[in-house]
């Protein structure tokens with residue numbers, strides 16, 4: 001396994017020093033998830049493990065996510081609900097039969113609200129030897145303190161140029177939103193040409209919307225469960241006054257736009273839709 005984060009985990013495992021819960025901040029949840037499964041295969045595989053073991057039944061079950069002792073939890077709508085954690089607790093009352101640990105993987109730790117996070121505390125405060133937890137997030141600052149303070153925090157970043165947002169683009173996204181929020185001459189802003197003027201390539205367009213997504217997500221979570229606003233986004237405080245409903249609507253719209261851009265729809269049409277539905 002090349003990934004150094006997981007190499008360290010394997011090392012810790014062999015040293016018998018593995019923590020029982022990890023908060024993984026990553027720019028690619030899918031890759032990170034894949035590496036967690038590889039890690040679990042590596043520590044569980046009964047044969048001599050090789051990358052991509054297809055030989056044994058256990059690795060196969062892990063690959064196909066059909067091992068009952070590994071449970072992945074996704075947000076249900078805008079939250080991970082308390083009931084989902086209660087179900088997890090119930091499932092983990094029995095010790096794992098085939099694998100070394102009962103493992104839960106939370107896809108989007110920022111979606112744990114105080115009710116579900118408090119329900120998690122049993123796992124986090126009374127760590128049982130046979131339970132391992134992974135909390136994935138794209139920004140640990142958005143994760144509720146109850147969880148963050150009880151996990152070992154790891155940064156799992158993948159170098160893909162397509163995912164690296166330049167400071168310049170970040171500033172452009174911020175000043176675009178500032179203009180939209182402060183400038184009264186809306187006619188100008190309805191015009192997608194404003195966007196097109198600095199977004200030359202599809203890649204830039206997608207990155208620009210990823211910044212918007214991050215901003216709206218940060219403000220939504222701030223208005224909703226009081227997470228801190230990132231330093232770099234503080235000039236947009238006026239967004240807080242718009243309230244969680246507005247922010248959630250914008251968040252969903254931007255997520256849809258990114259999807260459409262990834263599906264190669266015509267950029268110009270997608271931008272038209274964005275400016276039309278946005279304001």
Ligand SMILES: [Zn+2]
Nearest residue numbers: 045053056059
């Ligand atoms: Zn195997």
